[in-house]
Amino acid sequence: MARFTSPRKPAASTGRMPLPPAHRNNERHCKMTENQGRIPLAKAHVTGLDRRIAGSVFTPDDAGYPAAVAGFNLLSQHRPSLVVAASSAGDVQTAVVFAAAHDLPVGVMATGHQPFPPADGFLLITTGDMNAVEIDADRSVARVGAGARVSDVVELAQTAGLAPLHGSSPTVGIVGLTLGGGLSPFLGRTHGWAADHILSIEVVTPDGVLRRVSAETEPELFWGLRGGRSNFGVVTGLEIELFPVTSFYGGGIYYPAGDVEAVLRAFPEVVRNAPDAFTCSVMLLNFPPVPEVPEMLRGRFLAHVRVVHLGSDEEAEKLIAPFRAIGPAVVDTVGRHPYSEFGAVHSDPADPMPYEEHGTALTDLPAEAVDRLVENAQLMVGSPVTALEIRHLGGALAQRPRAASPVAARDAVFNVWGITVGPPEAVDAGISALREMAERLEPWAAARIHTNFAGREDRAERVFTTADLDRLRRLKRQYDPRNLFRVNNHNITPE
Template identity: 65%
Template sequence: MTTTHHPATPAADAAPATTTSGAPDPAAPCPPPGRAPLADLRRRLTGPVLTAGDDGYTAAATGFNLRSAHRPLAVAAAVDTADVQAAVGFAAAHGIPVGVLSTGHQPFPAQEGFLLITAGAMRTVEIDAARSVARVGAGARWADVVGPAQAAGLAPLNGSAPDVGVIGYTLGGGLSPFLGRTYGWAADHIVRAEVVTPDGRLRHVSADEEPELFAGLRGGRSNFGVVTALEIRLFPVTSFYGGGIYYPAENVRAALDAYAEVTRDAPDALTCSVALLNVPPLPDIPELFRGRLLAHVRVAHLGPDAEAEQLIAPLRTVGPGLLDTIGRHPYSAYPAVHTDPAEPTPYEEKSTLLTCLPREALDRIARSAGPAPDGTVSPVSVVEIRHLGGALSRYPTGTDRFRPAEDAQFSVWGATIGPPQAVDAGIEVLRNLTDGLKPWSTGRAYQNFTAREASATDIFTPAELARLRAVKRRYDPRNLFRVNNHTISPAPAPTT
């Protein structure tokens, strides 16, 4: 069974070099950007083309992080694959760098003078229950997928927030806090991808069709083109035993110790995380949490309820929680576990991957979120620890992609939210934290948790980066796709 869910400028300075098919030649040097004829781009697209001063331009160019105030030359709001091909062809013809946003949750440094292609309107989702596969469009969010998948008795390897884009999340690895340790990384369960490369071609890639590009996309994200659709595997999950426990400030350190004990020998069916939260004293926040430091332990278990309670028994010894939501829940209730913010906000983030979680590391994490020596509240909004391992450390037979977290057992991620002065102070604390965790760090960061200023060398090993650069040279030798948070430059041309 298959179901479908639908939630006037001067001319360019020079004519572009073309292939025999008439498409721009991706190997030809980029002409100077000049002042591209945007009227021509508007004629080519079904969707709108927005420039500074147009209604919707600022919102479309900003994304989820309000500190990323981009100033693109134009925003091409694609409504279908043909729009994406037209926008890419236009950028290639006029030498304009390209950036890509679907939902805008993956931040990159504020830039200007590029063509931003957005795909938020491309939200079609098709569920093939017989194959346990979903085909998702470029703008699909997890909320678009989970509902129809659950109707078929299946679940995707989704993240914690329903409004995060499926494609960006999945191409960045895809760490599910519910199913990850049981089934692995979402990127390892991509069946097929449709991608528009810099030559304007729509390519269908898989492990058997253009396997180097397929591997490059699962890690290299938007460095090689615009992914317009993915086929992803689904899994037979309709409920889980879990939820969260909020502990008050006086029990934060004990909660961290209990978390370390629970994760020490956890089976693959159990996935846990813990977040230290400095909750602001805002009137729209429940009084129970308002203005407090909390430890929020999150649990998801795919197995019998009694077995789950036995595994999380150390959490029950910490003391009474302010709120305990652990129990049997339908899988569609997953957003209530992490309660991620849904509204765009100004923030900065920092992360690292750890091979272990000793007491000294826990001490440093607790201090980063706890009160300063003078009693003032830490400027850090949240520090989260996620347990990796299990299926996340094992890759399916024949899987060929880039594996930044293969040797990691924990991810530590922190964010600071608010006005510029507060964010600047918080990010300095987080830099000190990640520096202090270096004795146990792999030296790399999980791709979807990287800071705006992160580079490819923060994510990939030298060998992986060399291979990615070779893929880049083949598909994007002019480096058209270079507006993102870890740009991969093409490898030099071979000498003769």
């Protein structure tokens, strides 16, 4: 049996998801009764918690607190009453039971990429140290800890010629991405949503119990977690499918401002009859005039074409011929690349920054909609909007497996997503502009938005279909009737 295990493992973990009951020494902390009531949070209680946690516990007075609460999005900086930097599922169990006993809402964070309104007065569980990865090459399966990043999984999986369904950024947490649906710009059109390819989930539910759930053991909870994220507990590990791929033909092509309209008009032609092995997106970029940006891009407005093809080089070049006909590019990195270089296609930022985002899914892209996109591009120039992307969906992403997760907007054929980066006043102005741009596309908008592209202001009603949300609320009443898990997620209320 071929197995590959990451050298970076959290304390008190084998890198594999144990079958419950694990951590039997914590069973006395995992039983809650109705008469516990609200207990004042005192120093003695915090000290007692610290003694039972193998990882770390931080209060706002501790020197390590700022680093513990810092996520990738600097506009989503929370101020919890307590932070538990968990090193194992046992730590998570202890923290959840403590929060329930003291009537503290619970939030969960791995890398902190998605924007959520800042919150305070809660218990934050961070899972970054739980980053073990194990590859079962014979089964084409990965077992990933809650803190594992996309790059951790891709790097190890490639030693077996395999890859997970993942997003564009190497630094995003793969568990949060997958539980939010998991839209892959590399393998998604070929294999579908990452959430539909979860095999089992290790989760600590609000009662403090560590469960391993699957379609066979607890099918309803398994269904709800694959899209409901941290609404039903703290996911401490996933078992996910992997797919055979070791290289791709693709990369990025940057076109100058004068060619932006031509790029947008070529885009529908390129993707109209493209095979599922081909994925393309266009991002319009307002590069700031700062030293961190390469000189050839600094202070410019550009169109960044991103291409990934899992077929032959020749087929890819035929598909992107309408782009090639536009004229010379500022930068062109399209070619045959090892799959491990996937991060260079989108070139997402690696350093934390303050930003806000807004997304809209489209069910069609007729000529009139392209006209609106061109108008939006013209409005972007000189505006506080940093980037606006249109991404091709469809293919396997439009299919609904028999045991599908509650990922909405499967009818969407395109996704339009914008981001604005900077201080609060610039972000506010940028988001206002992005909303206006989205309204211009309203005639072709899908009723729902993908979770991974939802913004700070979006609620569960915009993320899930009405039928799925009703079902999720029934599940919430069963597992979290007090709505303990209501921070740092698109909250599903029990009512």
